[in-house]
Amino acid sequence: MILNSANLRTLNTAFSAAYQGAFDGAPRQFERVATTVQSTTKQNEYGWLGSFPKMREWIGDRVVHGLSTHDYAIRNKRWELTIGVDKDDIEDDNVGIYTPMFQGMGRDTATFADELIWPLLANGWNTLCYDGQNFFDTDHPVGGVGGAPVTSVSNSGGGSGAAWFLLDVSRPLKPLIFQNRRAFEFRRMDAPTDEVVFDRNEYRYGVDGRCNVGFGFWQMAYGSKQTLDATNYEAARVAMGSLKSDSGKPLALTPRLLVVPPSLEGAGKEILESERNAAGATNKWRNTAELLMVPWLA
Template structure:
């Protein structure tokens, strides 16, 4: 290829097309459990987490439901991915071999939120959320009907492979995907650009700023107990019985069972089998959708 601005622009157009093709090849799973929240600064405060607003019958003056404030914020992190292409390869018409690399670059960019969300879910047993407790914990503080603090659990502990039952029908899902910037593919291919002048190499890269965090713990149950009907029953009934402050039911309906590949068989038995091993009717058939997540492996 003759190196000039027109040919380099055409080359970049082809690389961008391959990059976009790669983005389309990844089917993200994170939107099932996380809400995408746009960010406008380096850090976002989520102090309002902790109370689900509720209508009340109107007697006298309005009662302002002041949202309980918590010191919880998500600070954006910066990520980059850069590919280098030797100038000699372009001059020698070897640029075609780079199309798969740019496709993989696009696929990697699309998969990046999954790489952040699912490890965070696993880390929920040892990482604090807005109330200062681990996201999956046995002693989340909640006020009862008398205004007294009570401990509420969204886990039954265990030491095995984690699995999760969730209500993902709410505007705010159990996890948060905070997005500050999803930059486009940019280039350094002018003769005076540093990598071209010093290293005889064209560079192409992307820059993203984002992070992930926890939403309402009341919408998710995490367990390391054996995944069977008995423990599924505990998770399901515990979530449906969740109450907000002052004893108000919040109407949690767990409809998504999230498991790693190693628990797919057990999950299918619970959600799809007509009868259990003893021949009894499986009352939990169809009570939730199954989501098998390779990132949890």
């Protein structure tokens, strides 16, 4: 191939198409449990997570639900992925070997949010959320508004086995947050004057962006490392359904998504899809939630 601007543009178009095709076809699961928040600065403050307001009768002055004193912020990080293409390979028309690499780049970019979201959920037992407690904890403080007493509330089932999660993803703000500052963009360095081309005989193509992840409302997620069976599944549903706001009103949560790693897919199917339980009786938990097996949790 003659190394001129027209041919290099054509080559960039081919590499970009391979990237974009794989990007568009990649499966993305993070959107099921995370709300995407567009960021316009270095970090976003989420102090308002301390308020889970509920409707009240208007007696006297309005009660204004503003930002709480909670100090919770998600700071954006920079990420990149770069592929180097040997100049000699282009001259020798040996560029087909790079197509799978650009397809891999496209898939990795599309699923990068999954690589951030699911490990964060799995580490919820030792990662703080807005109230200063671990996201999955036994003593989240709730109450203190309108005379309601402050009590400790749990969204953790404890245990030491493989983790599973019951979530309410029906609200505008899901249990997790994907904060997007700058979307990933495909770029190139293939001008003869680029230092890397002159010094290393190499053209470079890459993507870069800015984003990060964090926790939303802990009330909308229940995590357990107990055995995934009907008894513990029921306990999780009862715990979530019993949650109240700081003013003492029921949150009316609807846990309809059961998230499991590959090792617990069979147990999840038995609870949610079997017509009868192990004793032969009608399975009362059938179709009470959707099962989502997440390979990122393996």
